[in-house]
Amino acid sequence: MKSLFFLESYGFLPFRRKSKRGSKPHLTLRFNAGNITDIHIDSYRGYEQENYKYFNLITHAHSDHYGQNNMSNPFSLASIETADILSAISGKRFQGDIFSVGETFRLGDFKVKTYSTDHMFGSTAFLIKGECRILVTGDVKDYRKLPECDVLITEATYGNPDFIFEEEIDRLIECARNSTFGVYPVGKAQRTARILLENGFEVAGEERISELCRLFDIDVVEKGDVKLVSPRNLYSYKGNRYVLTAQKFYRFPRIVVSDHLDFNGILSMIEHCNPEHIIFYHGKPSENLIEQIDRDVSVLNELDVMSEFVG
Secondary structure: OHHHHHHHHHOOEEEEEEEOOEEOOOEEEEEEEOEEEEEEEOOOOOOOOOOEEEEEEOOOOOHHHOHHHHOOOOOEEEEHHHHHHHHHHHOOOOOOEEEOOOOEEEEOOEEEEEEEOOOOOOOEEEEEEOOOEEEEOOOOOOOOOOOOOOEEEEEEOOOOOOOOOOOOHHHHHHHOOOEEEEOOOOOHHHHHHHHHHHOOOOEEEOHHHHHHHHHOOOOOEOOOOEEEEOHHHHHHOOOEEEEEOOOOOOOOOEEOOOOOOOHHHHHHHHHHHOOOEEEEEEEOOOHHHHHHOOOEEEEHHHOOEEOOOOO
């Protein structure tokens, strides 16, 4: 029933697509402005049907947002940087449409404006203008460039009050020399390498990290003052080892470097974007977070599970 509320109030139907095991990630927005149009958000590709259009929006290149499932999908859309990263990771050419972050384009009957979220290279928020203004953010590091909207579809990776933090960039620099840093290879590794290079360090990286750094002209070397590796490979190294994260489950010493908003940042983003209704479609919003939001809130598992097939 929650999905029908949006149709009646805002002119679109958000739902989860039915699958053999339950539902496909993450959600779909269905519009009926003459022709039925489905916009799949960070999900598996859609199906072509008669008198029907679909598009897949890819907010960024991390694997839990399913861009690699859309490499051969001609109805997928991603930023230039996102497409480049996905191609480098998968070894396949991205066959969807690409755009520069900041561009405005038409998506069927709708006008879409794109914005940077600074989560990683190419990460994009989409403002869809139909009967109302729908802002789909993907993961967010900096919300200050985002516009106001009526419905905000966003993340809550750190949607628990246990995750209130400040980044420790000064500590990162202090601990860098002769250290090995565990970093997520896609996104955080490139940001970290840039910070270290700007502070005079020579940076080495594992093969995947080095490949992606070179994609964006970030100069990495074979042997440097500091090495960047995947967190799961830290056990293979000796000496000073740290994980760069805001998460708390690693056994190695932690330096807080995060490409997400913290708990307070999520609340600030909501105030900034000023929506009537928020849908948390990714992450785990806590009851505490929802209670502090003085607006209507929905979470993904409250939306209906429906077949994507029409007719």
